[in-house]
């Protein structure tokens with residue numbers, strides 16, 4: 001795979017448009033990220049105020065232009081952001097990378113995280129040629145483990161990673177998507193999403 005991740009980037013499919021963050025997203029970003037579940041399960045600053053939002057957009061932009069990460073707003077039509085999906089920590093030698101996601105509290109339980117993770121995972125495998133995709137999830141995070149499972153990721157036997165954040169410690173399990181299982185599972189999920197949004201792929 002290329003050592004620099006592509007920028008800019010827009011991924012579309014399953015009724016979603018995943019696009020780069022923009023400066024004018026600041027208010028929506030703050031509304032999405034200033035949330036107790038996000039503070040609990042991610043290393044995000046809390047409370048997440050406009051200052052934190054500005055710093056976040058700046059870091060996201062730097063990560064994008066340097067080609068180190070993919071960090072895309074989840075939208076339905078390229079407009080207002082509803083959440084975020086990321087790919088980072090690329091290990092080019094082993095063709096692996098880590099992914100992450102979050103969805104605003106008002107937009108949850110509509111399949112947005114699963115559809116976004118599925119889109120980015122498919123792109124990572126087919127276009128970036130990454131062979132192994134990883135998620136790190138606290139086992140108590142029921143919603144996130146459900147998303148991982150639904151997208152075909154499976155729990156590995158790797159030792160939990162202890163993470164100390166400002167709001168306590170968490171122990172993160174490693175989930176992976178690799179090999180043929182990934183292709184089969186992602187194809188199935190695509191078909192489910194196409195039915196849900198009333199389209200055929």
Ligand SMILES: CC(C)(COP(=O)(O)OP(=O)(O)OC[C@H]1O[C@@H](n2cnc3c(N)ncnc32)[C@H](O)[C@@H]1OP(=O)(O)O)[C@@H](O)C(=O)NCCC(=O)NCCS
Nearest residue numbers: 037041102103108109110111112113114143144146147150
């Ligand atoms: C985790 C998160 C991204 C899920 O987003 P979402 O868009 O609501 O997820 P989806 O609608 O795609 O749900 C996928 C599956 O998870 C299940 N699920 C979602 N939220 C759930 C919850 N709170 N409890 C139980 N199951 C849940 C859904 O029912 C669905 O299962 P199904 O395949 O059986 O239908 C969202 O809750 C969130 O942003 N949480 C805070 C940040 C976070 O934890 N990020 C992940 C860090 S590892």
